Amino acid sequence: MSSPILKLVAQRVALGIVLLLAVSVLIFAGTQILPGDVAQSILGQAATPESLANLRAELGLNDPAYIRYFHWLGGVLTGNLGTALSSGQDIASSIRPRLENTLFLAACAAIVAVPLAIILGLLAVRYRNGWVDKLISGLALASTSFPEFFIGYLLVYFFAVHWQIFPGISTVYDGMPFLARLEAIALPATALTLVCLAQMMRMTRAAILNIMQSAFVETAELKGLSAFSIIRKHALPNAVAPIINVVMLNLAYLVVGVVVIEVIFVYPGMGQYLVDHVAKRDVPVVQAVGLIFAAVYITLNIIADVASIIANPRLRHPK
Amino acid sequence: MINITRIPLAALIGIVMTSLFLLAAIFAPWIAPYGNAQIVGDVWQPMSSQFWFGTDNLGRDLLSRMIYGARITIFIAVLATALSFTLGATLGFCAAVLGGWFDTLMSRLVDLLMAIPTLIMALVVLSVLPSTLVTLIMVMGILDSTRVYRLSRAIAVDIEVMDFVEAAKLRGEGMLWIIFREILPNALSPLISELGLRFIYAILFLSALSFLGLGVQPPDADWGGMVKENKDGIVFGIAAALIPAAAIAILGISVNLVADWILNRTTSLKGGRG
Numbered sequence: 001m002s003s004p005i006l007k008l009v010a011q012r013v014a015l016g017i018v019l020l021l022a023v024s025v026l027i028f029a030g031t032q033i034l035p036g037d038v039a040q041s042i043l044g045q046a047a048t049p050e051s052l053a054n055l056r057a058e059l060g061l062n063d064p065a066y067i068r069y070f071h072w073l074g075g076v077l078t079g080n081l082g083t084a085l086s087s088g089q090d091i092a093s094s095i096r097p098r099l100e101n102t103l104f105l106a107a108c109a110a111i112v113a114v115p116l117a118i119i120l121g122l123l124a125v126r127y128r129n130g131w132v133d134k135l136i137s138g139l140a141l142a143s144t145s146f147p148e149f150f151i152g153y154l155l156v157y158f159f160a161v162h163w164q165i166f167p168g169i170s171t172v173y174d175g176m177p178f179l180a181r182l183e184a185i186a187l188p189a190t191a192l193t194l195v196c197l198a199q200m201m202r203m204t205r206a207a208i209l210n211i212m213q214s215a216f217v218e219t220a221e222l223k224g225l226s227a228f229s230i231i232r233k234h235a236l237p238n239a240v241a242p243i244i245n246v247v248m249l250n251l252a253y254l255v256v257g258v259v260v261i262e263v264i265f266v267y268p269g270m271g272q273y274l275v276d277h278v279a280k281r282d283v284p285v286v287q288a289v290g291l292i293f294a295a296v297y298i299t300l301n302i303i304a305d306v307a308s309i310i311a312n313p314r315l316r317h318p319k
Numbered sequence: 320m321i322n323i324t325r326i327p328l329a330a331l332i333g334i335v336m337t338s339l340f341l342l343a344a345i346f347a348p349w350i351a352p353y354g355n356a357q358i359v360g361d362v363w364q365p366m367s368s369q370f371w372f373g374t375d376n377l378g379r380d381l382l383s384r385m386i387y388g389a390r391i392t393i394f395i396a397v398l399a400t401a402l403s404f405t406l407g408a409t410l411g412f413c414a415a416v417l418g419g420w421f422d423t424l425m426s427r428l429v430d431l432l433m434a435i436p437t438l439i440m441a442l443v444v445l446s447v448l449p450s451t452l453v454t455l456i457m458v459m460g461i462l463d464s465t466r467v468y469r470l471s472r473a474i475a476v477d478i479e480v481m482d483f484v485e486a487a488k489l490r491g492e493g494m495l496w497i498i499f500r501e502i503l504p505n506a507l508s509p510l511i512s513e514l515g516l517r518f519i520y521a522i523l524f525l526s527a528l529s530f531l532g533l534g535v536q537p538p539d540a541d542w543g544g545m546v547k548e549n550k551d552g553i554v555f556g557i558a559a560a561l562i563p564a565a566a567i568a569i570l571g572i573s574v575n576l577v578a579d580w581i582l583n584r585t586t587s588l589k590g591g592r593g
Binding site: 019023027031032141144147149150153156160161162168169252255259263274275278279282283287290293294297 | 431435437438446
């Protein structure tokens with residue numbers, strides 16, 4: 001690795017960290033916009049002024065907002081996410097198994113979706129305007145108009161209720177055998193795959209098509225190379241960067257899609273945890289989980305950028 | 320005038336379906352066979368000539384709920400889309416015309432908002448805000464205006480350097496004239512085709528929030544909320560929850576077909592999407 005790459009990568013990572021800090025301010029500020037405060041919402045309308053004052057002092061609500069922000073940020077950086085208001089449990093230790101579950105589900109969906117999307121995208125370019133191509137534009141139309149729960153409940157209705165192949169509720173527990181775990185998440189992983197597959201295929205197709213129309217591919221065609229060797233030798237190396245970009249952007253989308261999918265399949269992950277605690281108005285949990293989702297999202301975007309810097313030498317020399 | 324025989328079949332289907340949904344929404348109280356909250360029979364009765372879609376989890380007529388649900392769903396989505404376009408387009412045009420610190424400030428703020436997934440940010444904010452229709456529309460509209468802002472700023476930056484805008488500036492026209500009389504008419508066609516996509520997005524976003532129990536509150540229900548109400552029936556093989564979910568999907572496809580057609584028409588006229 002030469003140093004200009006390292007410098008560019010370091011710049012991109014530093015920018016990401018600044019962005020993450022700004023996002024943490026935004027998330028903190030987003031939970032402060034209400035005139036009332038947390039103490040009021042815990043104790044309810046019937047609270048006496050004395051008990052309110054006591055709880056405020058206990059939670060540190062008498063400090064100005066920026067001091068509470070730095071207090072919270074300091075806690076987050078040292079791995080202390082505070083305690084949940086509704087249950088009094090330590091947030092960090094409740095999050096850990098759930099984060100693992102969510103990442104496992106997302107990873108399983110990605111392992112199926114990414115190669116499938118790339119292969120189908122390539123086929124669509126190879127047989128352009130053929131049936132694969134038509135199928136892809138049809139699927140893309142469907143995936144921009146179908147809500148996630150429609151796909152999810154269709155899967156449950158047919159695969160879990162009618163044909164009884166897979167469980168409709170994804171129960172997982174500690175020490176579950178790997179294969180049983182895979183069977184439990186078969187339907188949510190399929191739903192997630194379907195949610196992001198069409199978009200990924202369409203973007204892969206666009207990225208490769210863009211390259212297929214460039215001058216060097218035309219030259220290769222005029223030399224008389226076969227279609228597949230043009231794709232393999234000339235188009236693919238140039239398409240790697242945009243494809244990695246597409247994949248990372250869609251993985252970031254998958255991280256969000258996981259929220260609704262987890263609720264459908266009652267899967268004990270981060271999304272379910274977040275939704276439950278939004279309904280309970282449990283602000284510390286919402287802040288912590290929101291920040292983790294944002295961090296994963298930003299990290300995937302940084303990886304996308306770094307990967308394209310490494311894969312595409314042209315990006316290394318900014319004009 | 321548009322010649323109806325020259326509209327492609329797909330777009331025609333889209334227009335007819337979208338109009339049907341709109342009519343159902345507008346005339347809900349006159350079309351619906353039963354009241355919105357009226358309990359008419361047993362829980363989760365199958366489809367019959369009396370109850371076309373069966374009954375729901377409390378024994379209410381599902382068809383009537385669907386028609387009233389269309390009203391709530393479309394009403395909120397229309398208002399949220401209108402808010403996001405008013406806000407996003409105004410700020411985007413202002414940023415393009417004014418430039419300078421205003422442009423930098425707004426653009427960085429939008430970058431920041433878009434660095435967090437919209438659904439996550441909405442959940443964070445809704446955890447402290449009261450669950451009323453007004454907050455729901457405000458949250459949806461403001462979060463979605465970031466995308467409209469980017470699009471309208473990009474379009475306006477292109478138009479702003481054209482000769483007729485230059486001429487208007489030399490004439491001494493004010494900023495409002497330049498935005499509304501010079502830029503807006505020329506930015507309209509790409510913005511209108513975006514309108515359809517943002518409307519679908521608003522419907523999907525609202526349905527997701529209501530499905531998660533954070534959108535429209537009972538006894539009123541939009542389609543997403545109806546999926547939530549009836550989802551427990553699915554494991555017993557009762558498809559009631561699939562009907563509102565399918566309605567969202569059909570409405571989404573219909574609006575998409577219309578938006579695609581408008582986009583193609585404007586693209587052939589304007590030679591690009593802004």
